[in-house]
Amino acid sequence: MEMWNAFLDQLLNTSASEFIAVIAGIASVWFSKQEKILVYPFGIINVTLFIFITYQNRLYAETGVNAYYLIMSIYGWYNWKHTKIGANQIPITSSTRNGNIFNVSVMLAAFFLLWILLSQNTDSDVPMWDALTTSFAITAMYLMAQKKIEHWYFWIGTNISSIPLYIYKGLPFTSFQFIVFGYIAVLGLLSWRRKLLMGENDVDIDVRPT
DSSP states (O other), X not given: OHHHHHHHHXXXXXXXXXXXXXXXXXXXXXXXXXXXXXXXXXXXXXXXXXXXXXXXXXXXXXXXXXXXXXXXXXXXXXXXXXXXXXXXXXXXXXXXXXXHHHHHHHHHHHHHHHHHXXXXXXXXXXXXXXXXXXXXXXXXHHHHHTTBTTHHHHHHHHHHHHHHHHHHTTOHHHHHHHHHHXXXXXXXXXXXXXXXXXXXXXXXXXXXXX
């Protein structure tokens, strides 16, 4: 009961920047599930705010990965909008066996490298945890920009590992965000898999967000 009251107290004291970031993040993941290009402008709002939030909470790898998200969001927005395949934009595709081996290898290399760097060069109190969530996310964001269906698996890994991390850091509303992200990621995986099997790619080529 005492832990629950502490959780509610933290939730009620959520900052305006964290609240806006979470709402924008949920909207971004929802648009990603629907294969809509609006995933990127909402994602840019989310990650820009989280650059500051994570830095303030000594989650340095997460700060770095949010900066990476920002760069990849700009790249992904451009790539989705301007890469044409016939009359359509870039379609959903699946990684090859070698591609999947490469993806997992990159994730593991990023994890161990970040763990070592955070342990030896920062005052982080959660270096392994921070490295784990970040390594999942680095791989997921790159594959998402390429519209590879496998990106959903890495996002699911990111979400699962992030839920307890952000509760521990006293950011319960952000933790709630990752619960929602995880649910939407599963729906997105199922939706993209259906489109891939059916040869459907419902890309929103006329959306011009402001």
